[in-house]
Amino acid sequence: MTARLELANVPAGHRPDVDPAGLSVGIVHLGLGAFHRAHQAVFTEQAAAISGSTSWGICGVSQRSAAVREQLAPQDGLYSVLTRGQGDPSIRVIGSIREVLTAPEDPGAVVDRIADPAVSVLTLTVTEKGYRAAAAGGLDLTDPEIQADLAGRPPRTVVGQLAAGLARRAAHGSPPLTVVSCDNLVANGPFLRRLMEGYAAASPDAKQLLEQLATARFPASMVDRIVPATTDADRDEAAALLGVRDEAVVVAEPFLQWVIEDDFAGARPDWDKAGAILTGDVAPWEQAKLRMLNATHSMLAYLGGLRGYETIAEAVRDEELAGLAQQLMTDDVIPTLTPPDGLDLTEYGATVLKRFANPALKHRTAQVGMDGSAKLPVRLLGTVRDRLAVNAEPRLAALAVAAWMVSVAKATETGTVLDDPQANKLQTAVSSATGTAAVVDALLGVESVFGADLPANAVFRQLLVEQAGRLS
Template identity: 60%
Template sequence: MSDGAVGQRLDLRTLEQQLRRTGSGGRWTPPPVDPRSLRVGIVHLGIGAFHRAHQVVFTELAAAAAGHDDWGVAGVTQRSASVRDQLIPQDGLYSVLERGPGAAPLRVLGSVREVLFGAAEPAAVVDRIADPAVRVVTLTVTEKGYRRDGAGRLDLSDPQVLADVAGQPPRTVVGQLVRGLQRRWERGAGPVTVLSCDNLVGNGHVLRGLVHDFLDALPSSGLGGLADWIGTSVRFPCCMVDRIVPATTAADRADARRVLGLADHGVVVAEPFSQWVIEDDFAAGRPAWELAGAVTTKDVAAWEAVKLRMLNATHSLLAYLGALGGYDTIAAALSDDQLAAAAEALMVEDVAPTLRVPDGLDLTDYRRGVLRRFANPALRHRTVQVAMDGSQKLPVRLLGTVRDRLAAGAVPQHAALAVAAWMTYVARGRDVHGRDLPLDDPLADRLRAAAAADAGDPPRLVDSLLRVEEIFGVDLPEHDGFRAALTDHVARLTANG
């Protein structure tokens, strides 16, 4: 590469110049489809690193394999304008840098054709969803982005939700979606599919319920027929996604720059593994994702349970125990023999008995693959990053296993250890070296208040946090065996410093 190229930023012009000047040399691959030819057919809400490293890759490879040019992506960034600011000057181009054994060459992607900042451009988001050319709306907004209450319904006490219901330009994801569907209905723009790609049990069913909760809260005047149209013209399939995508660092950006010869402000990092299981129920067509390796099925639930309870639950256990133990990354936590044994035991003793294994999946191989992926030191997936939003993650990752094992007459000790580690993380707020541990959680203030007075008393701490009904419901606090297991684990974790 020439020294002059290194000072330039990635965009369509500089990418073409670089290809003419030096080629890729096998170290990186250009977009397999011409970005200029792509028409927007997908709106994605929540265009963070995961979406760009997962669904966009599948979509672009599928478009190349099928020869289609109508599945470009219009991404909506929800919380900040950073992704827009990264990608717009780059003509939507960015690269995916794989880390670990079997890593592919750096891949430049061109399917993102537009980026909107939802907080500043709500009308544009609504109009994009209502565009007749758009046939699929996808979402990765994290569990908390759905703004659910303790019962799993749309939280109508949330001020932003109430403002969206009242008619402000929508700021919440469900508000954006419903107002976009409303505009679509009014314009006769045709059917559309809404595909949640977040870690929620039955994510499509959940999202459909939240949409109808929003509709039920609206004034009835002028909206007759919208709910019926959504019922007949909008599909909400479920899906399961899997890829480890850690936060991009300055070192990652420097490595991408060395390989590509251009500065990429939007590079994302990922492990080589990637999986997508999709319920094949679409209202108006979809990309041929199966040509890129996705699994299409009529039954996502079994795959989803394996992933949430085996992989995600173990990720959380290692995050909380690892962070408390002073380990900065998941791979470092797994190098601790005690933590590795706890992770293995969680999957074998607690989770496996609760699963309905999908046809064609070897659960032993899957478990070994989970541990092998977590042990990849090249990813540097930070424990405190995985520890975020525990109040939203525990119910879907761990508490289903807890309830199933309790119903079978067994106290799941290792799942209880993971929950106890979260409780200790919340109460202590520091690791064994005295370093602060951030509590990044939508219920952070309430959790701190619940733990503050009882941090040094394990039985009282357990009782206080178990009373957070949004997390534990009304059943788990009443189970003496589970409460005793939590208390024992919290006492040991506290005694160990």
């Protein structure tokens, strides 16, 4: 029987770059999923190892279930990253996560940790839907969970947790906090600040919260690494490589990137020494990634899913789909972008497809395609609007959106579960739609996805009807 993951059982060549027992918590992270463990936690450990600092251990907060805590707690927070590229896989144990909390079980402990004076940075990966934003871009104050937090319950939402933590920091005299969003949202830091300001204005403690927000910093950031869901086969392979069993192993590609706006309220880890890019303007990097990598990922997920492909790598091996993905980037996306210094967009696009084609990463089309109503506005609809604004027809972007529409309609027709925060609204909209044009009109009418402008655009509607007709 393979031993459980414990530091003493890990071969020397696979051990963490730091002594986990020597780290104190200086970072709180909301959204303790696989991506954080394969990305920010790795950067943080490498930065600590290079600088010799022991102040940047991470308290990870699971926002929903206790599953991650149940995996990590028996292993003293240790887990491994299984990296799969073109050659043999490699594996390394990471020790930067020093505490794991589960928000629904103990929301008070989450607030206490955010308020801890030793904590100066909070990061988060809660996915687009975790921000509970309204279609217009502000906080959705009609959301029942937001209303419950505002009414004074122990907070369960991200903005509620942050607000309560900031209020308690004020009471404790804690130094200003830096909040780094690592989710795929346009100008994610300023966006989160606006949501927090909306929450504060609706709160009984409005004055105090707004004062705290004035001293906090919300830098924008852009993250990139492909992290597919871990399977039992991955755990078996990790056990064979490590010689111990790791129930919390995460799988990732070799590529790793983090671009952060250099705007911090106080101390921070030396992430730049670990390879992160600190810059005065994240926007060009962010736009290139969202509109090229993320949008193409979504396109391949929906088109590939409709053709029965289980993984993105399978979809890219389909020459027609690979060609359409390439066209999306060259024909629709690149004309809307201003490249950051040092980034060749054509070369970047080729790299994106090469990464997607990595056969060792079994990134499922269903996983990439989930939460489409939250992802489409930030990944594809900005490109659509920019192309329409210069009287160009965004045919490939419309194809990607149409593929999502057809996928929603097919899931509704077959009774398949639609993994989307607006599943009920979407499926209700298409349930009585007969024919392609009716499906398009029904989904275009969901203002929380398409706003008020796109449904009124005859060119975009016609493109959707044509493309959906080819896919149906």
